[in-house]
Amino acid sequence: MTELVVTTYDWVPVPPRGYVRDLRIRWALEEAGLPYRVQPVPFRERGEEHLAHQPFAQVPWLLDGELSIFETGAILLHVAERGGAFPPDDPARRAAVTEWVFAALNSVEMASLPWTLFKFSGDETGTPGRKALDRFLALRLDRMEAVLAGREWLAGDFSVADIAMSDVLRLIDRFDGLAEHPAVRAYVARATARPAFVKAHADQMAHFAAADAARA
Amino acid sequence: MTELVVTTYDWVPVPPRGYVRDLRIRWALEEAGLPYRVQPVPFRERGEEHLAHQPFAQVPWLLDGELSIFETGAILLHVAERGGAFPPDDPARRAAVTEWVFAALNSVEMASLPWTLFKFSGDETGTPGRKALDRFLALRLDRMEAVLAGREWLAGDFSVADIAMSDVLRLIDRFDGLAEHPAVRAYVARATARPAFVKAHADQMAHFAAADAARA
Structure with a gap:
């Protein structure tokens, strides 16, 4: 087995801490019980080497031997595969996850992340486009409410799909956007109570706190 | 081999025609040379049976024997696998696609689709949130411009990744949002000139035209 390496920034400002996307990968690796190493890359200077691994100049990417994979969705599926979550005789499980x-x-974060851009900007102007965006998010949350009222996790047992979905929903909750969707809120609470999330979150916070200490 | 069945609506209004997402799946199936059947589902009434296949009350979903798969990304990867695009001895190819x-x-459509909501609404109000959304899209397009200036297709040979990406970018082009990104525009033109796109697009347009004729 080759070594698994997760990249993240060497430092970030306080607001995104606890939400930087290496969290999703740490969480999946903790759930799978796969050993890994975290490798910091510069936050302030993102040169050609960074872009060769992550063409949008973001983090994380995963190194697995000669493979370098970007996009948290692709990395989560790779980690699930690596951790034995997709038995070859069960194509339905792979398809469902x-x-x-x-x-x-796509369906949820495409509505929620742009909505948080308006929230971060303190922009509450009810223009027609903004109303369309709010309706788009409400439609998605209404459907997730119906789904999550009837099941504990999305695809049978807990999976990387729940890591992706609960982390997307968690950012909406940060701006109190789940108040009218109790099953969705309960799902986020259930997911983030898992020991693997708690460890991954604490490790990310400690990583950036150590960076502050080193700069002080 | 089980039969592949792609669902789409039995009818849609004129504006989304040519952009309904069964197009991506038709295109991938045409590229792979896999036979398939198109099954219409009601546009106006989407009941429990619809939601059991597609929890967001949208189309398409793919039927492959006992498997029912929703989300165009998941379907595209399934079709690629079915068409032999992922040789077991080449994990790098699967990861790249x-x-x-x-x-x-995620990275591109999360910026572009909300931007088109504002465009569809005729909303050009430059509020702080809208400016943040415009910057978000411009950042993504700038990075795609750099990527596409240096390669014909995203992951080596043409793949389902190019179907997803060019179809996402095509909707931006509909609102003339690619004017400052010539390599991106050339990529969309290159992708949509492929015979498999031309056939898939013509088939979708003919499907909805036949629905008009049946109602007349």
């Missing part, structure tokens, strides 16, 4: 990872990162 | 499918449907 894969479709819900995409549901999190 | 997978990360670029996610890049299209």
Whole structure:
């Protein structure tokens, strides 16, 4: 087995701490019980080497031997495969996890992340486009409420799909956007109570705190 | 081999025609040379049976024997696998295609689709949130411009990643949002000139035209 290496920034300002996307990968690796190492890359200077691994100049990417993989969705599926979550004789399991990872990162986050851009900007102007965006997010949350009222996790047992979905929903909750969706809120609470999330989150916070200390 | 069945609506209004997401799946199936059947589902009434296949009440989903898969990203990866695009001895190919499918449907479409909501609304109000959204899209397009200036397709040979990415970018082009990104525009033109796209697009347009004729 080759070594697994997760990249993240060497430092970030306080607001995104606890939400930087290496969290999703740390969480999946903790759930899978796979050993890994975290490798910091410069936050302030992102040169050609960074772009060769992550063309949008973001983090994380995963190194697995000669493989370098970007996009948290692709990394989560790779980690699930690596951790034995997709038995070859059960194509339905792979399909169910894969479709819900995409549901999190396309159907839901496509509505929620732009909505948080307006929230971060303190922009509450009710222009027609903004109303369309709010309706788009409400539609998605209404559907997730119906789904999550009837099941504990998205694809049978807990999977990387729940990591992607609960982390997407967690950012909405940060701006109190789940107040009218109790099953969705309960799902986020259930997911983030898992020991693997608690460790991954604490490790990310400690990583950036250590960076502050080193600069002080 | 089980039969492959792609669902789409039995009818849609004119504006989304040519952009309904069964197009991506038709295109991938045409590229792979896999036979398939198109099954219409009601546009106006989407009941429990619809939601059991597609929890966001959208189309398409793919039926492959006992498997029912939703989310175009998950379906595209399944079709690629079915068509032999992922040789077992080449994990790098699977990883590269997978990360670029996610890049299209998360990193890029998360910026572009909300931007088109404002465009569809005729909303050009420059509020702080809207400026943040415009910057978000411009950042993504700038990075895609750099990537596409240096390569013909995203992951080596043409793949389902190019179907996802070019279809996401095509909707931006519809609102003339690629004017400052010539390599991106050339990529969309290159992708949509492929015979498999031309057939898939013509088939979708004919499907909805036949629905008009049946109602007349």
